[in-house]
Amino acid sequence: MTIKDTPAKITNIGSMKAPSSLVTPIAEANKDVSNSTNSTKGTATNGIKIRNEDEPNNSTKTESSPRFVIIGAGARGYAYATTIHKLTNGLVSAVAEPLKFSRENLGKKFIWQDKEPQKGQSFLGWREYLDYEIARRKRVAEGEDNVPPGADGAFVCVQDAMHEAVVIGLAPLNLHIMCEKPLSTTLQSCLKMYRALKPTMVTNVFSIGHVLRYTQHNMLLRKLIVEDKAIGNISSVVHTEPVGWWHFTHSFVRGNWRNEQTSGPSLLTKSCHDIDFLLWMLCSPEKAGEGESHIPSTVSSQGGLNFFKKSRKPSGAGDATNCMKCALGDSGCKYSAKNLYIGPHRYSLEGGNLSMPVNIVVHDIEDYKTMDEKKAAMTRALEADWDKATPREEVAARQWYGRCVFEADNNVNDEQFVTISFPETNRPAKQVTFHMVAQTKKICERFTHYYGDEGEIYADGYKITVENFATGEKTEHDPKYVAGGHGSGDQGLTVQFVAACDAVKNKGWAAEQAQNNYIGCTLDEALRSHAMVFAAEEARKEQKIVHWPQWWSENVGDDSQ
Template sequence: MANHSDVSTADQTIVRLPSPQKLEFSASPPRILIIGAGNRGVTYARAIKNTSNGVVAGVVEPITLKRQHIGRTYIWGKREPLEGEEFEDYRQYVSWELKRRKRAAAGEEVPEGVDAAFICVQDSMHREVVEALAPLNLHIMCEKPLAPTLEDCVGIYKSILPNRDVQPTRLFAVGQVLRYTPHNMLLRELLREDKVIGEIMAVHHVEPVGWNHFVHSFVRGNWRKESVSSPSLLAKCCHDIDLLYWLIAAPAPGSNIPAHVPKDISSSGSLQYFRRNRKPAEAGAATNCLSCAFEPKCQFSAKRIYTASYLAGPNQEGWKRVVCPEIEECVTAGRPEAAQQALLERLCQDYGDETPVHEVGQRQWYGRCVYETDNDVCDNQTVTLAWEDEPVADGEASLESLADRSSKTATLQMVAFSKKICRRSTSIYGTHGEIQTDGACIIVQDFSTGQKKSHYPHVAQDDSHEDGDEGLTRAFLLAIDRIKNHGVSVTDAQRENIGCSLSDIIMGHALVFAAEKARKSKTVVDFPDWLRKEMFQGF
């Protein structure tokens, strides 16, 4: 909280904090391979360039246009790509890298290798990519969720750390970017270190997905169907659950105090709206927006979502590239009319009774009527976590840390229908005060004095993750740099820079899987008991 500026009045103090500074380059900066050149791959490549002390050295992507976009923007520019800078799939890269190392050992002059990989492929591929990279011993940042099943999460854990009694030899991080926003890092400091509201009693956290974002990603897009992706709670809110656990229950990095896990987990939710019986009568039998008479009036018109000027912005531009990768080539070539035509042609694509079922499930149909898709994930869900008092043994903790292990509840509400897109809000109630946050400002109200203190951390206006993408990238690359150039151990860099262990990462995901168990079985899950039966037996 250093270098901040304060403005005080009789009953209020306003604190404004500066933006984080870009890291200085070392003589041998971290070199990063991006595996998966979709929206998340592009986001991390941009974060590496803008805020870190690393360089994007290579890209792995089967779709040529996506691969070339990252290459031309962040790696080779206007020249032709060199050996080791682009690969069509991760197997091709692993094969090349193993041969490169043999060539280097034989004294041959070879391209420089990479230090780490950012894995940004589809969720169901995470385990296979992590396991394929295991022989290379690269540092890994894997996009969230870690995997769509608990079994795969445990499998990843074992591939990274086969022997739990041996210290890890490489860094591992997951894209739980909410831990790394300036806003949330300050919030945790205020709650856990400064204890500005005393003991935490209750938390209510809202994730407003955004009506158009939900339609793009969870009705028409990659995460619309649980059988080919994952539940929306895992795909969209695993880092919200992780955030709640980290803010109010997770032990400090390196602490010998055991994790304070919830005792009970309950959840309710369903696919409320995007179903065939909600379809307006005027839409008739139409299955595609561009051939529907109701389209001009429809809020969910694909044409409207991807072209309307009032929705224009970074999100819409990113969605256009997802729908129609070739649009990038048209824009680069200065042909906006061709870009618009290519987009509309892609939106016209549809499936019918004659389309093979496999093709329907594996492709995305971004022009499909939202009431006629094959989506089945929740568009509204609530999760409640309840902790019990859990003191530790005498001599293991201070009175301050004992307060962190008191009973409390936390509620997450995922809402599809909102104007805000991922601009989360959190209310935290303590014994001595309360905190209201909206991602931009943290307002602390002191019950005893009546004083109000407003904190304004740096927030990038065009980043729905509130600088979390850049924060995670900075932390991960700084950890690599300290290991590579300054002799810091992997264990210390993991603890001091990344701030969470692999076990911590798994815990955040386990809470989500338990919540889904509670929702589907309509029961309250005894989490410690569930954890023993479902997770620990995997080790």
């Protein structure tokens, strides 16, 4: 009997659980993953140190708890603040946000509760915070009594194009910094940030919002592939990011990330953490800061804006540029803003939803008491439109959620492929293909095929299936599923970052030790994954194959690979 004729033996390891409440700490959730794979207790499946049951409750707050300022109180800032508050020993001590509703919403929830904010807790923006902190430190240096404590770290969650100014502005304060992805919108901007941050790494830790590294699923997946070599040496990988038909229109046609000139290409703003994830799996050393990376040889890319453009507009829509005035607004177009935000779409007001995407369009939607009031507020927001006479700067400065998706000022790709090749050097040769696609039923539920010389792995964010060529055995791993942003990656990243800050502040750890053991990603790795995105975009636009070592030398130079 040949191997292929041998009936597959299926082994199931672990169980998938989806708690209704917020994710438990990554340390706790990881116990189930560790138990299912016989890994060492207290060590995460990607080599990152995690807390275990023998350590103190990591949500207990004390006077020495690490303190954090949230710079940018939008959806991302609020998500990180929630995890700091609920799942770590850290304290949200201040918020800097120009939008009053968002600033007060976060502050009342996590900082001053039902009281008025004290001095040093609420700021209209990051510059106001910076001025305050410089003055506060001067008061401390002069020996003034009763000076309130400052922050130990900052979560930078402002718009992408602002990251450079904020991070470089904060660098002299020597704070621990977690910057939302992407690092910045151009390679030169990323390099400026790298050079500003590098000297601070002697005493501080840094994290980038590459949350895919920190899900229970992906940590186990990396252990199986990199540490256990469950399918031998990798030959090739095919990874798909299905953005989702309505999610893409919300964020990348009507929303903040629709135009490359004001934000960046979609490969950067949507998929830079996918590129980072693939490099983490295939390029990075087994443990951060130890060993050699497997440096790629080439990168190529194809893609473009294929669907969300005027040539694809339904004829029935006529000359309408706004869904609220379109003949297809009530029926006939699934992208209708009326359908998506008012109803009957499942994530609309009528669908009972008051969170994303509804509260992105109307930030204070929960303050309206009745459904009629909510619909009226939403209607007003969706009716906003622009025409040919509107200054281009005014169009670019805001979001137009009622705009026809075929008449918007979007220009970012809705379809893209990236292929990265690795030569036979310190590891065997391999290739990876990444596919970002907008028109999907799945909403950001990534799936990946790994092909090795001893077997295959299929992973979909919920289950990991390993098949062995020689034995025909199939093993299914069900990592503990944890509800939360990016499959618990938002929570995992936050918990690990706070733990790293705590280790430096309260346990005498060197910053490099905390960086490698808790965060598991170096500043150099963060730069490399962003550089790969820019190299891929150059390859796509110029229709060429980029030779990575040469490109790195010419564009990055002496900065570390």
